[in-house]
Every structure is written in C-alpha cells, then in structure tokens.
Amino acid sequence: MTIIDSRPVLEESASESLHCGRKQLKHLDRIARKPPVDIEFQDLVYSIPDSKVKGGWRQLLKSVNGTFRSGELTAIIGPSGAGKSTLLNVLAGYVTAGVKGSIKINKKPRQMRIFHMLSSYIMQEDLVQPRLSVRESMVVAANLKLGSSIDKKDKQAVVDEVLSLLGLQNCVDTRTEHLSGGQRKRLAIALELVNNPPVIFLDEPTTGLDNVSIKQCMELLQKITRQGRTVICTIHQPPASLFQNFDQVYVMANGFCVFNGSPSRLVPYMSLSNCICPPTSTPADFIIEVIQSNPENIDIFQNQIQNGKCNLRNEDKTEPVVQQNHKIYEIYQDTTQAGITPQDIIFPSSCWTQFVILITRMFLQTRRNSSALYIQFFHHLLSGLLVGGIYFGAGDTASQTMSVFKFCILINVFIMYTYVMSPVLIIPTELCPMKREYFNRWYSLRAYFFAMSLVNIPIMIINLLMFLTIVYTMSYQPLELYRFFWFCTVSLTLAICSQGLGLAIGSTFEILNGSVVAPHILAVLLAFAVYGMGYGARVEPVMKVLMSTSYMRYGLVGVTSVIFNKRSPLECDDFYCHYRNPELLMAEMGMPDSNPQHQFYCLLIPLVVFRLLSYLALRYRMTSELRYKIVHYAAKIVKQKET
Template sequence: MNPSIQPYGPSFSEKPLEQLNRIAKKPPIDIEFSDLMYSIADSNVKGGWRQLLKSVNGIFKSGELTAIMGPSGAGKSTLLNILAGYVTAGVKGSIKINGKPRDMKLFTKLSSYIMQEDLVQPRLSVRESMMVAANLKLSSTIGNKEKVDVVDEVIRLLGLEKCYDTKTEYLSGGQRRRLTVALELVNNPPIIFLDEPTTGLDNVSIKQCIELLKKISRLDRTVICTIHQPPASLFQNFDQVYVMANGYCVFNGSPSKLVPFMSSANCICPATSTPADYIIELVQSNPENIQVLQNHSQNGKQNLRQKLELRQNQTELFEIGEIYQDTTQTGISFQDVDYPTSFWTQFIILLSRMGKQTRRNKTMLYIQFFHHLMSGLLIGGIFFGTGNEASQIYSVFKYCISINVFFMYTHVMSPVLLFPLEVKLLRREYFNRWFSLKPYFLAVTIINIPILLMGGIFFAIISFFLSGQPLEFERLFWFSLVGLNVGLASQGLGYTIGATFDILNGSVVAPHILALVLALGVYGMGYKDGIESFMKVIISFSYMRFGLVGTAGSLFNNRSNIPCEGTYCHYRNSEVLMADMGMGGTKPSYQFAYIMIFTVIFRVLAYLALKYRMTSELRNKLVYYATKIVKQKET
C-alpha cells in the first residue's frame, strides 16, 4: 500500500478532496428537463414510431443522490442516456443546466457517465490505473506530486487503500465498481451518471455502493443513477427517487413522501410491502394505475421534496461558462480546450499503458512465439530443400502461397477476436473525454508493430532456410519485407472487422472475406496473359495477389539456371515460370508499394469504423434521419 495514504481520519472527513477541489474546481450543477420526449422507429407500432419517453419533467439537484427507478422497459436507461448526452437524435423537449439551455460541447466536459459494465483496463494495478486517468484527465501543467495527491484522496474516499497495488483482474465485484467510479472522479466532474451501479453485486456490496454514491453527492456532486428495485433498507438513503413506468413519471420526490403520495391516489401501501416494491407492483399489475399516478405527479412536474439543509460548500449556482476556468489556473476558458492534454501527451500516455499491458500479457507473448516457431518449422519442413531444385519449382510456388496465407490469417484473426473486447473498454474512456480517438488509434497501431515484425522475421527466416531458398541477402530481405507488409495489411483488415462487428459476427465475417481475398489472389495463375480485362481489375482488389507476386518475384527474379536432377526440367530458367504464371517483369518493390496502399486504406477504414461505433450520437442520427425519410416516403 502507498505509505502516503493514511486511513480515514478527522482531517479527511472535514476537508474531503481538498487537493482535487484546489486544482480542478468545478461549479455545482443542477440539471432540469421538461416535456422530454423520445421515439424510436418500430414497424410493429401504428405510425412506425414507438415513444419511449412521454413528456416527462424533473429537476435533479447538486449535492443530492437521485435514483431513477421503475420496472424493465420503463424508460430508465433511456432517460439517463438522454440526460448524459449519450443520445440526442430524436429527442424533443428542454434540458437546462443551472437554468440555461444545455451546451453539449461544454456539458460533456463537466459530466461523467459510468456504464453498467464495470470494465477496467486489465494487467494494471489500481495505482497505475488511477495515475493513467489523472495524467489524461488533468492538465499537463499540473505537477506529478499534485496528481499523486489527488489520486490518494480519491482512493481514500472510495476505500480502495488495501488494494492499491492489486491488479484490476484480481479485484472483487464491489472493488471493481468502486474503481470505475474512482477513475471518473480524478477530474472532479460535478455531474455523475451511473447505469445500474448495483447490478451483479451482493447485498453487502450494494450497501457499500449506495453509501459511496451518497458520500460523493455530499461533495456538491449531482449523482444520478438508474436502479431497478433497491433493497428496502437502502431506499431511504436516496435524496430523491424518480419512478418511471411505460415512459411516464409516476412519482418524483423524496422517499419519505412516496407513501403519502400513493395514499392520495387511493393506492394504499400494505404494511407488509415496502413502498418501492409496491409502486412497481402497481404499475406492472394494471396499466390504468400508470395513468392515475402520472396524473397525480403531473408527469414529474410535481416534485414532492423533503426540505433539505443548505449545502455545506455552496449557497448558490453559477453560470458555468462565466466561472469555469482551465485547471492550469492560467485564466484560459475551458471552452477553448477540447481535451486537458495535447495529442502527443495522450499518445505517449496511451502507448506507455499499452506497452505495459503487452509486456505483462505473458500468455499472449508465449502463444505468439510458439505459433511463429511451429509454423516456420512446419511450413519449412513441408517444403524442405525444394528451393534449389528445378523439378520442385511448383512446390516453391506453393510455398509462396503458404507464406502469404500464414501472414494473412495470423494477423487478421487476432484483432477480429481481441479488438472487440478493447472497444468495450474504449467506449467508456472515449465518451468521458479521457482522450481523442486519433492518438488512441495511433498508439494501437504502433504497439503491435514490434511483435508483428519480430514474429514475422523469425518465421520467415526459419521457413526460408529450411525450404532451401538461395542464400542471398537481397532475396531474403524482399521475401521478408513483402510478407511482413501482407501481415500489416491483414492486421488493418482485422481491425476494420473488429471495430465494426462483435466477436461472434466478426468471426463469421472474417473467414468469408479472407476466402474471397485468397480466391482472387490465385485466380488466373498459369493463364499467362490470358486473364480477362475485367478480372484484372477485380483481382487488383486483393492485396494477397500482390503479396504472392512479390514473394515469388523475390525468389525467382534475376536468378541463374536452377540445378536439375533429371535430364530435362522445363523451368530451369525461373523467368519462364514467372511468365507462365502471368507475373513476368514484376518487381518485389512495386508489389510492396501496392500492398502498402492497402495497409493505409485498411487503417483508415478501421479508424472510421471505430469512430462511427464510438460516436453513438452520429450512429443514432443517421438511423433516425434515414428512418424518418423512409417513413415520409411511405406516407
């Protein structure tokens, strides 16, 4: 445990997060919404649109813990997503921040959204995870010692001292949930949204989680969470509950006001039932109860709040744009800065994190090593000694195909199977504005190149020598370089598929694409120049074709007559084979350049696919407007 971290004590309880409030002071924020409506396209509903929110109203105040409750399908997560800015397309109504219309560009810098899955970066300790978050989310001008102090304060607040040096994969469910909250607290967000924070936790962990959120709200944070049905013993811990059913608000106010509210609507809560359980049972058992209760609450406009004491650290709210200054204390408005750190700072931090995770993933490194070793020995053994025998020249050509197939499948399937898991982790960090997508993707691209190069060269040298190819440095150089470039292009294709699909769908799509790439790569071999013109255009879309031509050219071009064990070998002059295969006059350097074009194209496509997937707002807008256009044409 970090010796600088001290147990809970009077000094901490009296001045919570003193360091964080000093270097990253944020304004308290109230969020208010009125007549909020949201619909999605649904062909099974009359009119083609299904309304998920139906003119709901409410205000969630700073310094309070608010729970959005209701049965499944009530609209809880939909409301939370809209208030957090995760969804804006198709939303109607008003959302105000401290009485002013919400500015999304500024709002996203002042809020954090903790999603239901408590995913954290693997193979990092709690200390390392927190320092990465602090380095990314706090300005570069803030000293390292101050960042350490902030991390220590947050760790103490969330009770994670005992697992400070524990790897994240060894944390319990409750500890992981607290860590996800801690990671978002390091930049002092005044609004925190949590989607089902108690899901999957036992009763003790649920109690700790609710108490933690209550503690955080008392630091002038607006804490809003969705929860299905809280335990009866914890229901009173919430300052405000907002109960939803079928897109309506059926109660809005303090927990202590719920029983009198239901009584006023002639829904007497039995002594054997808890108020939270009973109101959900009411709206589930009879749809008419929903209409009765939402009329009594005026769809959220009537806020039955218990009078609360004044906040300890504030007595008024401010206009955010006027008082919010950059954490560097330079006087620069935060509205002029997209991220707290620069592109290169983000890139270096992310590259360092990925490098540390890669080095610690020993299992993956061992698998990669033995995969390349065994594949090199296997392919080299199959074509053992064929490289310097004219009667085996067709075998050498098959060897070139095997080399390209190895590089293609090896480096496509890895990101297809692994990258979707990374995308889930990325979603939380990117939406909460830890970093821009460009430095992240650049770091992902670079961190995997050393492993690809070392493994690829290791494989190429083993198979090259075992298969008896000419011991000439230039031939080995181009043979390896073209193969590695095929691997890089394949990796880019794998990232494109992994960024577009989940693991299940990607594992189905990838083999189909690779089969097509391979078929086009070998099409017309042996036709000389007899390939149809339109097919020449089509096969040019297969980078496998250029890889095959490049590796064959590196072995056969400008080569003296190959020894022949028999009396006659038609292909003693390898240039004849190249001509018969329609590859005459080609140079490996040209093929390398063509493959590099595919390498760049696939990386760009992967980036665009990732950006589309991360930017749910863009995806929602496209779907919303496309559906709207279709519906208008139908009418």
C-alpha cells in the same frame, strides 16, 4: 453558456461530517475545482423508429419533467422497460438524435461540449482496463483527465485522496482482474472522480453485487454526493434498507414519470389514489407492483405528479448557513475571454500526450499478457519449422520449382490468416472499457486509434522475422541480402495490411459475427489472388480488375518475384526439369517482368485504405450520437418515401 454557483459554499466550521468530506478532497478541490450543477428537463420526448407502431415511431420518453439538484443522490427506479436507462442516456448526452424538449444546466441551455467537461457516465458494465494495478489505472486516468498543466506530485495527491475516499487504499497494488465485484465498481467510480466532475451518472450500479456490496456502494454514492455533486443513478428495485437513503426518487413507468420527490413522500402519495402500501412491502416494490398489476394506475399517477413537473420534496431539510468565501464559478461560452482553447473544452491533454500515455499503457498490458506472447511466439516458431521442414532444400533444385511457388502461396496464406484473425478476436473485447473512457472524454479517438494500430507492430516484426528467417533458410532460398531484404519487406507489409483488415472487421463486428465474416472475406481475396495462375497472359479484363482488389495478390507476386526474378538456370537433378529457367514459371503464372518494389508500393494502398476503414468503423461504433443520428435520419427518409 454561463454556469453560476448561487449556492453557498461550506466553510471549515460547517457540520463535522461535511467538513470531513471536504477535507478528504482538499487537493482535488484545489486542482480540479468545478461548479455545482443542477439539471432541469422539461417536456422531454425521445422516439425511435419502429415499423410495428402506427406512424413508424415509438416514444420511449413521453414529455417527462424533473430537476436533479447538486448535493443530492437521485434514484431513477421503475419496472423493466420503463425508460430509466433511456432517460439517463438522454440526460448524459449519450443519446441526442430523436430527442425533443428542453435540458438546462443551471438554468442555461445545455451545450454538450461544455457539459462533457462537467459530467461522467459510469455504465452498467463496470469494465476496467485489465492487467493494470489499481494505482496504475488511477495514474493513467489522472494523467489523461487532469492534463499536463498539473504536476506529477499534485496528480499523485489526487489519486491518493480518491483511493482513500473510496476505500481502495488497501488494494492499490492488486491487478484489476483480481478485484471483487464491489471493488471493481468502486474503481470504476474512482477513475471518473480524478477530475472532480460535479455530475455523475450511473446505470444500475448495484447490478451483480451481493447485499453487503450493495450497501457499501450506496454508502459510497452518498459520500460522493455530500461532496457537492449531482449523482443520478438507475436502480431497478432498491432494497428496503437503502430506499430512504436517497435524497430524491424519480419513478418511471411506460415512459412517464409517476412519482418525483423524497422517498418518505411516496407512501402518502400513493394513498391519495387509494393504493395503501402494506407494512410487509417496501414503497419501491409496492408502486412497481401497483403499476404492473393495473396499467391504468400509470395515467392516474402521472396526472397527479403532472409527469414530473411537481416535486414532492421534504421542505424540512436544512442546510448549514455559511459564508461564501471564494470566487463564483463560471463556465464561459466566450472561451477567448477565459483563455480556454476549443481543444481544452474537449480534452484536457493534447493528442500527442494522449497517444504517449495510451501506447505506454498498452505496451505494459501487452508485456504482462504473457500467455498471449507465448502463444504468438510458439505459433510462429512451430509454423516456421513445419513449413521449413515441408519445403526443406527445395529452393535450389529445378525439379522443385513448382513446390517453391506453392511455398510462396503458403507464406502469404499464413501471414494473411494470422494477422487478420487476431484483431478480429481481440479488438471487440478491448472496445468495451474503451467505450466508457472515450465517452467520458479521456482522450480523442485519433490518439487511441494510432496507439492501438502501433502497439503490436514491434512484436509482429520480431515474430514474423523469426518465421521468415526459418522458412527462408530451411527451404534453401538464395542467400542474397537483396532478396532476403525484399522477402521480409514485402511479407511485413502484407502482415500490416492484414492487421489493418482485421482491425476494420474487429471494429465493425462483435466476436461472433466477425469470426464468420473474416474467413469469408479472406476466401474471396485468396481466390482472386491465385486466379489465372497457369493461364499466362490469357486472363479476362474483368477478372484482372477483380484480381487487383486482392491485396494478397500483390504480396504473392512480390514474394514470388523476389525468389525467381533474375535467377540463373537451376540445377536439374531429374531427367527433365520443365521450370529449370524460373522466368518460364513467372510467365506461365502471369507475372512476367514483375518486381518486388512495384508490389510493395501497391501494397501501401490497401494498407492505408484498411486503416482508414478501421478508423471510420471505430468512430461509428464509439460515437453513439453519430450512430443514432444515422438510424434516425434513415428512418425519416424511409417514412417520407412511404408517404
């Protein structure tokens, strides 16, 4: 695909306002120069499966048309359910399954891989990474989005320029969680500007802002547009004071386009259908009121505007006549001629570089989350003292052998619940800002997944070793280095398995559903883990298979075999100690001849399986295109079977 900028480029002698705007981003234009982009769509249809509708499909977009030009701020407005966000999702490539029609970029068919290099999508929830300062957030974005080919000095210059443009230079050291709503919105935009995208999509950028912040936000979007970008945003009902500031207004209703053109043309356009806008109403409010009060007006307006094919633009707008003084931009379909690799098209940084940047950011965020660190530390410390106190001195007494076995079960239950539930409650909150970053191609899913999987391992090792040391010594277990090593090794492996299961559940479900699903799964795994204890070898073959599916079974057998295997008869301080020989307990519990090494190797299987499941769940959840395609094709299959 070739994208050519046929529009003249402003010289230094152009109008003062444009000149100042270009000067503000001279480093960004030099480092991350991108072509102007026009977006044209024709007969755009988007359908979703709906069993309540005749035919089984409901159209959200109904053959809409339009062109959004570079250097213009376009607002898509309309009542709730009109199709505003749907159109934005389709144009941004967030939704592809179920879409029919033509979308062209600079007169050429859109290719998503290349289009992702040229666009950024700022979603309605202006969620940014917590526990980072504004500058730190911008530096991370610059390192990921500009790549390693740009030196640190140039990246810093770009960061300073963007912060200055968006008016964030006075809060560069402020943590993101302490920013106001307007500042967070500006930061969300600034993060996407560091690689100079020529197309910016914004979904309801003024939601949740007061009147002053709304005005500042719109002024900011105008300033960004004057840099030569294509800025497209959805707004439910823009304030009267800001409506005329848009270069183009695209009004939607019930999936149709009912107006497309300059804001000043909206009132004369409605008067053609005898809809006279009263002086007390704004044009935006009035057309929405007219549409909602009489749905027949939708057909009238969409026929007048030919569903967006007509564009009622003001033709008196003049552009400075300037000389083109630099090479025409091109984006190559034949990447080999341009020296561009497929990896460069998708991400500007290598997977390893992304991993290093992400895990560094996550370590910093974890270190600053002091309340969570204190909770984890005292949770392990107090739990260790409590468990150690309950089983104090039981390890070297034959009369307490069964209590020591219960001690092994308790250790496993503690590890399982602690490290499963933490990711279930934390991961869904972290995926919200990650979703925006991933869709805008900051990094690959692999890099994020490996960083997310490894960032908490050091803290886990420190806290769990503290817990294990306390309970092992207080319960008077054998002070043999070999036994203590395998006691810690099996327990740590069990913890990593549990964390993997928690990641899989947290990546699949929201917090509420995950907090319900996880205990149910753990209850089943615990039941399979302890089933047959006391039956000896008399366990049904079917149950043996089910027991093997519980990773906790391997952890329990591993920890128990560490403590009881190859032990000399224990001292009996009672009249009779049935389990004076620990081997008898192992036989009755169905664990004869077991060894911790074998259980450790068995634990590696669920460790890998849970991580793989969590990656697949994360991929399904983050890749909206894949999710929509699966739903779309599944609905098609069901429809074919019914017919």
